[in-house]
Every structure is written in structure tokens, then in C-alpha cells.
Amino acid sequence: MKRTVGALILGLLTVSGCGPGAQTEPQRAPDWPDWAYGVLTPLAPGDRVAPPCPATAKPIECAYIGAPVPDDGIQRTLPGTTESFTRNEAYFDYGPADWYPGDHPPMPEVVARGKPDEGARACALCHYPNGQGKMENGHVSGLPAAYILEQLAAFESGARRSADPRKANTNEMAMIAARLTDTEKQQVAEYFSSIEFRPMVRVIESEQAPQVRTTSNGLMLPIPDAPPMPLGQRIIEVPEHPERTEFMRDPRGGFVAYVPIGSLTKGERLVTTGDGKTIQCGICHGPEQKGFGAVPGIAGRTASYTMRQLWDIQQGTRQSPQMAPVVAFLTAEDMLNIAAYIASLAP
Structure with a gap:
């Protein structure tokens, strides 16, 4: 594995730019992280998908x-x-x-x-x-x-x-x-x-999470008075103040991320050492994941957002020569653990 990780580092540091290239639709894996896209069930025939979006559309x-x-x-x-x-x-x-x-x-x-x-x-x-x-x-x-x-x-x-x-x-x-x-x-x-990014996520390791409903764009909102549901191998994020977020668009509002027990420790190991599967995130994103030069900070962002980006890159729909080799050997569980840990960090 050392040779493989070394090749990943070399590829990461020598490839730059991001071009359109050829794209194909990804095959849906059994561990597809539906939760990261704001849905709770796998895509099934007849489910609503995004409207057609031709180049002439507004x-x-x-x-x-x-x-x-x-x-x-x-x-x-x-x-x-x-x-x-x-x-x-x-x-x-x-x-x-x-x-x-x-x-x-x-x-x-x-x-x-x-x-x-x-x-x-x-x-x-x-x-x-x-x-x-x-x-x-x-x-x-x-x-x-x-x-x-x-x-x-x-x-x-x-x-x-x-x-x-x-x-x-x-x-x-x-x-x-x-x-x-x-x-x-x-x-x-x-x-x-020019605007400083502020802390916005509180992470809780748990076996349960609130029952939620989801909006069309993927915002999860807790169902009042509903009993908790098993969390399983996913992350559920809800607003700290659901009514302020849903009805008033509170820009100072934060989120609570319920993550699987043990995911923070596993995520920390992957982020800080690569755990034999990838490279340390800090090589490019800085030792505290707050960014370095033109490389963006990733600390403290919502876990759903981070998971979507990692998954999209691995599936090839978000093209990134820098990141593609970094995520190539990660499982869905690895990416969940990384997203949970990254969300827990101070930005």
C-alpha cells in the first residue's frame, strides 16, 4: 500500500486544473449515501428527479x-x-x-x-x-x-x-x-x-437521531414529538432552531449532526494519517483543515455537504484531478467518518 499512497501523493501534487472531460452516469452502489443528498430512501423507479435542464432553460x-x-x-x-x-x-x-x-x-x-x-x-x-x-x-x-x-x-x-x-x-x-x-x-x-466563515455544526455521536422530514432541496427538519429513530450507518443533520431556519432563513443558525458512535475517532485517523488508504488531508488543506493559499478550508462545514463532495468526486460527476486519487480507495463508511470528523472541527 505504501507504493499506492506514494503515487497518490505524487498525483495530487503534480496535477492541477479541472476540465470538463467526458462524463458518464455513475452506477448506484448499494451503500449510496442518500442521506447526504437530503433523502432517506434509495432512488426507485418512479421517484421524482430533478426537472429537465437544457442549455436554453432559465x-x-x-x-x-x-x-x-x-x-x-x-x-x-x-x-x-x-x-x-x-x-x-x-x-x-x-x-x-x-x-x-x-x-x-x-x-x-x-x-x-x-x-x-x-x-x-x-x-x-x-x-x-x-x-x-x-x-x-x-x-x-x-x-x-x-x-x-x-x-x-x-x-x-x-x-x-x-x-x-x-x-x-x-x-x-x-x-x-x-x-x-x-x-x-x-x-x-x-x-x-471577504467574510469569515463561522462555526455552525454541533456533532453528537449517537445510536439514534430525530425522525425527520425533508424539503425538496434536501433540508432535514425534525418531526415534533416523534420518537427517535435508529441512526444506522448515516448522518442526520437538523437545524438547531428548525422554525428559524425553515420559515425565516436565519443566517446565524447552526446545525446538529448526529453521527455513528466511533465515527469521530475513525475519521480523525483517516484525516490525520490517511490510515493506509489515502493521504493526510492537511497536506493541502492545512494542519487544522482551515485552508492553505488557494486551497479551501473544510473544517466545520456540514457533514452532508462534505460527504456529497467526496462522493461526487469519487463517482466522477465532480471532476477534480487533485482530489480524485485521494478518494479513490475510500469506502462510503470512510467518507462518512471523514465528514463527521471534519464537521466537528473549529473552522
Whole structure:
């Protein structure tokens, strides 16, 4: 195995760039991590999958769009702010609520309001004005600007897709990236990279987790008063304050990750030593996994997000010459353990 790991290190350090290349649909493995994509059951015939997303489609046409929710007119607020919004104001596609304007610099127009005429919703809708994001999308605050630009290019070219056909918001993100001008991409990258990423995950090792329901985009929400369910070999992440997250889009809200007992120790061994299967993550991401140069920090991100990225890379739908050899020999359980441990670290 030493020769294999040595080859992985050599490949990691000498290969750069990320091109579109040829892509094929991944074969569904029996240990497919459905939970990382915000679903609780394996894909079956007749299940809903992402809407068709041809190159001529507007980004919003590639998303799951539910029936309009009647606005009750109630002005809601959150701790630590004098701002108030109704539910529909908080969720307005082209100008969602900014609960804490002091938490970030002035937003570029495309971050705050998107491009309504082109059906490109505001970046702040999913990623929040502070870039923290949630378990079902991406955490973009504090990422290197060069890395953000690289990933926008990967989305646009087709080099970054979801391995799970139910993940519609990945398709929408790709179409948004294709509609941004070079100037807008630069503005987005510089804006989010200037904001510090804050701790957002509390990890609990457990044999059980709350029963949950899932939204169309993959947010898991605990079912009130329901008895706990066996956790099994998966991770269940729920908001610390479900109502604030679901109805008010609280950008300061955190998540609780219920992870299998023993996963943190196993994950730490894989991350810090490679455990004979891969290389230490700190070689590129820094000794504390907080990033190094143009390499992004990964510490403290939601386990669902980290698991999706590792799995997508291994399946070949997220193309990364740097990471492909790193995940090549990892099992689904290995990746779960890594995701659990990474989530437990201070960012």
C-alpha cells in the first residue's frame, strides 16, 4: 500500500486544473449515501428527479418549484436584530431578507437580488448574505476568491455536477454560473471570500437521531414529538432552531449532526494519517483543515455537504484531478467518518 499512497501523493501534487472531460452516469452502489443528498430512501423507479435542464432553460426552471405559499402578513424577527420580515419577504427570490446587515460588507447586486430577467435567483437566497449556507447547499464564506472563480467555471462547464439525479439545486447553480458575466463572477468571489466563515455544526455521536422530514432541496427538519429513530450507518443533520431556519432563513443558525458512535475517532485517523488508504488531508488543506493559499478550508462545514463532495468526486460527476486519487480507495463508511470528523472541527 505504501507504493499506492506514494503515487497518490505524487498525483495530487503534480496535477492541477479541472476540465470538463467526458462524463458518464455513475452506477448506484448499494451503500449510496442518500442521506447526504437530503433523502432517506434509495432512488426507485418512479421517484421524482430533478426537472429537465437544457442549455436554453432559465436557472429557476431547473429547480424544484412548489406552489406559492400564501403570505400570512405576520412580521417576524430574530434575536439580535431590529429587522422584521414576513415569511414571503424572507424568501423573496430576487431580494431575500437581510436580517443582519452588519455581518457582511455591502452586497453586490447579483448577490442581493440576482438577475430577475434571466431567472437567476439571488446568491443570498440559498447561501445567505453572509455566505454560511445550509446543509443542502454550499458554504461559500471565507473561501479563497480564486477557488470560488474556479468552481463557478466548473459549474458552467459541466465539470461539477451532482451524482444523485434528485439534487436539482446543483443544476440550478450550474445555470446561474453560466449567466454571470466575468465582472459579476469577480464581484461574487471577492465578496464571499471577504467574510469569515463561522462555526455552525454541533456533532453528537449517537445510536439514534430525530425522525425527520425533508424539503425538496434536501433540508432535514425534525418531526415534533416523534420518537427517535435508529441512526444506522448515516448522518442526520437538523437545524438547531428548525422554525428559524425553515420559515425565516436565519443566517446565524447552526446545525446538529448526529453521527455513528466511533465515527469521530475513525475519521480523525483517516484525516490525520490517511490510515493506509489515502493521504493526510492537511497536506493541502492545512494542519487544522482551515485552508492553505488557494486551497479551501473544510473544517466545520456540514457533514452532508462534505460527504456529497467526496462522493461526487469519487463517482466522477465532480471532476477534480487533485482530489480524485485521494478518494479513490475510500469506502462510503470512510467518507462518512471523514465528514463527521471534519464537521466537528473549529473552522
